[in-house]
Amino acid sequence: MGNGIAHVFAQNGHKVHLVDVSEASLQRGIDNITKNLDRQLAKGSITEEIKATTLQNIHSFTTIKEGVSGVELVVEAATENIDLKLKIFKELDEHTEANTILASNTSSISITKIGSVTKRADKVIGMHFMNPVPIMKLVEIIRGYSTTDEVTKTIMKLSKNLGKIPVEVNDYPGFVANRILMPMINEAIYTLYEGVAGVEEIDTVMKLGMAHPMGPLQLADFIGLDVCLSILRVLHDGFGNPKYAPCPLLVNMVTAGYLGAKSKEGFYNYAGGTKELVVSTRFRK
Numbered sequence: 001m002g003n004g005i006a007h008v009f010a011q012n013g014h015k016v017h018l019v020d021v022s023e024a025s026l027q028r029g030i031d032n033i034t035k036n037l038d039r040q041l042a043k044g045s046i047t048e049e050i051k052a053t054t055l056q057n058i059h060s061f062t063t064i065k066e067g068v069s070g071v072e073l074v075v076e077a078a079t080e081n082i083d084l085k086l087k088i089f090k091e092l093d094e095h096t097e098a099n100t101i102l103a104s105n106t107s108s109i110s111i112t113k114i115g116s117v118t119k120r121a122d123k124v125i126g127m128h129f130m131n132p133v134p135i136m137k138l139v140e141i142i143r144g145y146s147t148t149d150e151v152t153k154t155i156m157k158l159s160k161n162l163g164k165i166p167v168e169v170n171d172y173p174g175f176v177a178n179r180i181l182m183p184m185i186n187e188a189i190y191t192l193y194e195g196v197a198g199v200e201e202i203d204t205v206m207k208l209g210m211a212h213p214m215g216p217l218q219l220a221d222f223i224g225l226d227v228c229l230s231i232l233r234v235l236h237d238g239f240g241n242p243k244y245a246p247c248p249l250l251v252n253m254v255t256a257g258y259l260g261a262k263s264k265e266g267f268y269n270y271a272g273g274t275k276e277l278v279v280s281t282r283f284r285k
Contacts, residue, residue: 002077002103003029004133007036009075010057011134012051012162018060019067026060033058036134037148047190065089065095075127075157080230085109086117093118101151102125103127107227108178108234111144111171121146125155128175130162131223144171173238174231182231186247188216191268192283199267199283203255218266218277221260229254 004016006029010016020026030208037054039167040046046054062066068074077085085104092102102124104114115121126142139159141187143152152168159166169176188202197205203215220228229251235244253259260266261274 001129001131001133002226003032004036004131005075005077006058007033007054007134008129008162008164011037011054012127013131014057014095016058017067017071018058019064020060021111022062023060026062030055030058036132040134064091068092068096068100069219071165073101073103075103075105080107080227082109082113082234083085085114089124090117094118099123101125101154103155105129108174108182108231110173110238111142111147115144115146115249122148123151125151126171126175127155127159128177130177137163137165138177140165140175140177141148141166142171142175143168164202176193178231179235182228182235183227183244185220186232186244186250188219188245189250192217193247198285199279202275219272221266221268222274223260224252224262225258225260225266226254 001018004014006018008226010033017188018026018029020029028109036054037046039049039052041048074260075097076088076092080090086107089102089104094103098120100123102118102120104111104124104126105128106114107124107128111124111126111244112121113123118124123146125147126144128140130136141152141155141159143197156166156168164237172183173179188206191197191202192199199217201219206212206215229246232244232246232250236246257263258265261270264270265280267280267283269280272278
């Protein structure tokens with residue numbers, strides 16, 4: 001999601017430092033941004049000039065130290081892994097100015113926990129963008145236990161200036177979006193696991209019966225089954241409630257490398273792309 005966040009900031013006139021672990025990763029990010037800008041161009045929602053300016057606003061770096069030099073805001077968007085995020089925030093705290101706001105795009109991990117490894121917990125906040133970032137309007141703004149009103153107001157205002165709709169929430173496992181969404185996805189997987197219905201049937205019920213634009217199993221594939229599992233584990237560990245325990249089928253699929261669209265197979269097969277839904281042979285009747 002990092003390239004989507006960079007895209008939105010750059011398109012709205014901000015100078016962006018895109019930081020990743022390698023030149024190859026950075027190039028993939030720039031390629032994705034260019035592809036999404038081309039889609040906007042084809043739809044007539046932007047001009048060639050806006051596309052060019054957006055790309056000119058993005059500068060890439062392979063080290064945190066160089067990438068965060070002189071910035072006013074950092075938005076971290078690494079993998080949903082608490083140890084990795086804590087390591088990154090320790091580095092960010094070391095290499096940024098004392099007044100720099102440190103935000104995380106985490107979808108479930110405690111902002112209070114992340115802030116605790118810095119010397120500026122009052123300036124650590126959650127900015128949970130929704131995917132795909134250039135299209136989805138919502139941003140969950142998560143206040144850690146020590147996050148100040150001033151920092152919260154600054155990030156709420158900034159989000160609005162990006163054309164987003166920010167919603168302020170407090171710091172508890174899963175926040176609002178994933179505390180509600182992930183148990184639904186997990187229950188859909190249990191429904192498949194227990195043989196109540198098939199993949200297509202489960203998604204059809206939720207699309208036609210509940211007016212969901214996408215079924216829960218397709219959505220899980222789109223999010224990434226590994227991400228879903230990580231979030232469910234955060235919920236399970238955070239609340240200690242067995243209702244959040246990940247379905248064994250989900251655990252097995254992630255262990256075997258079936259992660260959804262990004263690995264070309266999850267509940268559906270994406271060998272031919274993501275537009276046509278083809279149920280994985282593992283789940284065909």
